[in-house]
Amino acid sequence: MSVNRGKSEVARIVLIVSDVSRIGGIQNRTRNILRETANRPIEYIAISRKHDREISLNGAFSLEKDRDKIIQMFKSWSPDDTVLLIGNSIQFEYPKDIRDIFYKFPIIALGSGQMAFLIQEINILTRRDLLKDNMASCILSFSDGDISFQRQLVIYGQVKIAPPVAIRDINSYDTDKNTKFGYVGRIDFHAKDCERLLGIAQAMKKAGLPPLHIYTTHDENSPDYAKFIELAINHSILDHFEICLNCEDKQRMYSDMRLLILPSKKEAFGNVVLEAFSFGVPVLAASYAPGPVEMMGNSKAGFLLDDMSGETVVAAIQSTGERRYRRMSAAAFERHKYFSIESHIESLERIANDVVQKFDGVNRLPVLPRLRPVDTLLDKLEAANIRV
DSSP, rough: OOOOOOOSSOOOEEEEETTTTSHHHHHHHHHHHHTTTTTTTSSSEEEEEEOOSOOOTTEOOOOOOOOHHHHHHHHOOOTTHHHEETTTTTTGGHHHHHHHHHHOOOEEOOOSSHHHHHHHHHHHHHHHHHHHOOOOOOEESOOOOHHHHHHHHTOEEEEEOOBBBOOOOOOOOOTTTOOEEEEEEEOOOOHHHHTHHHHHHHHHHHTTTEEEEEEEOSSSTTTHHHHHHHHHHHOOOOOEEEEEEEEEEHHHHHHTTTEEEEOOOSOOOHHHHHHHHHOOEEEEEHHHHHHHHHHHGGGGGEEEESSSHHHHHHHHOOOOOOOOHHHHHHHHHHTTTTTTTTHHHHHHHHHHHHHHOOOSSSSHHHHHSHHHHHHHHHHHHHHHOOOO
């Protein structure tokens, strides 16, 4: 039942996701928020379209199993004290009757990818019906650069919020122990440029460096995993990868890693960068990937390269002595302290309070841009009776 707390106070924040049980940045962040907020005055609830696995986490519901309960919860809540946090355009995975319920509440939109990358996914921008409904009362971003780009596209109402990471008390990085080079993330050629790992592994093998450790998934979360393995076999380089699937143990991933290698030019906001930093692990990333650049602040915590070819990556590795690795580790560990889960939650609650106070029943801020070239193309297709 809704408690009348007045418009100055939020009673609950509802996190709308695709599947909170899956491995990945948004999902992992959502689970951590649920765990960290169990005893806070504000109630936190996560709603997924479905759960692929059992996670036994209080406050996590799936529409597939808990539809009636979810509908009853929404009926008992008021838009005066309840805020929805929706990542990307996840709401469109839900049926229309559920989306209609969402739209009665103030919505905070959180993009997990840079807008510059999202607008390359042209399919969403051709759905005028979805663009019309994709409105919010506030837009959160992890990136100053992304906010600037959004405003050039006439998207406004953004608030910057720092991404969260679990803060560790001790930097256990030791060059005697931390000897492996690794990649953590999805195998996705389009979004993550993972095919570059093949050239990096070849150059590492030629230089006599140890195998590249890959921590990834092999399901739909990694759409190019099978192709990656096929290419590694064709290039006779599979033996220079140590692949670990579906690992969620951060200690296992980072405790003996010397350097995290991120080949992507589109890396969103660098969540994995912060995870590595929390273990004192320096990061090597592309200088033009906005996420790592902003998370790293500068190259003292690793390498920012203009050229991510295998030869250039290996040259950076071979030119770095243990003393510099220790300095980079100290800088990385110090950097992660600015991104605590606690500060993230406190910022989110302040933003949510502001949103409910101003909400008048309508979410008015467009989350995605309307682009003239796309509209012109759609007009021509409609005139020719061609449906996209």
